[in-house]
Amino acid sequence: MSWIVAGVTAAVGAYSAYSSGKAASGQGESQSRLSQLEIDEAKEALNKLEPVRAAKMQVAQQEFQFGSEAFGIKKMDAQQQLSTAIQKSGLVTSAGITQKKSSMWKQFEHGQKGLMGEFGKAMGGIEEWFEGEKSRIEGVQKRAGLQKKAADEQSGAWYLGKNIFG
Numbered sequence: 001m002s003w004i005v006a007g008v009t010a011a012v013g014a015y016s017a018y019s020s021g022k023a024a025s026g027q028g029e030s031q032s033r034l035s036q037l038e039i040d041e042a043k044e045a046l047n048k049l050e051p052v053r054a055a056k057m058q059v060a061q062q063e064f065q066f067g068s069e070a071f072g073i074k075k076m077d078a079q080q081q082l083s084t085a086i087q088k089s090g091l092v093t094s095a096g097i098t099q100k101k102s103s104m105w106k107q108f109e110h111g112q113k114g115l116m117g118e119f120g121k122a123m124g125g126i127e128e129w130f131e132g133e134k135s136r137i138e139g140v141q142k143r144a145g146l147q148k149k150a151a152d153e154q155s156g157a158w159y160l161g162k163n164i165f166g
Contacts, residue, residue, distance in 0.1 A: 028155030035148035042141035046134065053130045060122040067115050 028151045028153070031151035032148050032155055035144045035151055038144035039141055039148065042137050042144065045137050046141075049130065049133055049137070053126060056126045056129075057123065060119065060126060063122070064115065064119040067118070
């Protein structure tokens with residue numbers, strides 16, 4: 001009679017191991033899909049970041065031009081001042097620049113007064129925002145990638161009865 005009890009106990013234990021292994025595998029698959037969704041959303045957010053940055057910069061440039069015109073500066077002169085400001089900031093130079101754009105604009109801001117200084121401040125703020133958002137989104141993407149890798153490993157782990165029952 002004790003061998004029957006031992007057999008039933010072994011069967012219950014095997015079924016319990018199979019059930020918990022299958023549940024862990026299913027949880028891993030679900031977590032992997034969720035992490036992939038996070039990665040996809042982060043990629044989409046990164047793709048949308050540059051157009052937002054460009055729009056913010058355009059607004060700052062328009063504000064500079066309107067401000068210049070309010071001081072009686074002709075539109076052509078304002079455009080020339082804007083071009084000069086961008087060149088002085090170091091943003092329109094050859095490809096050897098290693099300094100962050102926000103730092104360059106901040107330096108420009110400190111070297112200028114009045115409307116030009118305000119323009120540098122606005123552009124520096126935009127670049128700071130852009131660099132921060134890009135870094136934040138890349139961090140989300142990296143974290144989700146690591147979570148996905150761990151979840152994929154969990155969903156692919158072997159458990160008792162996996163190859164027999166599915």
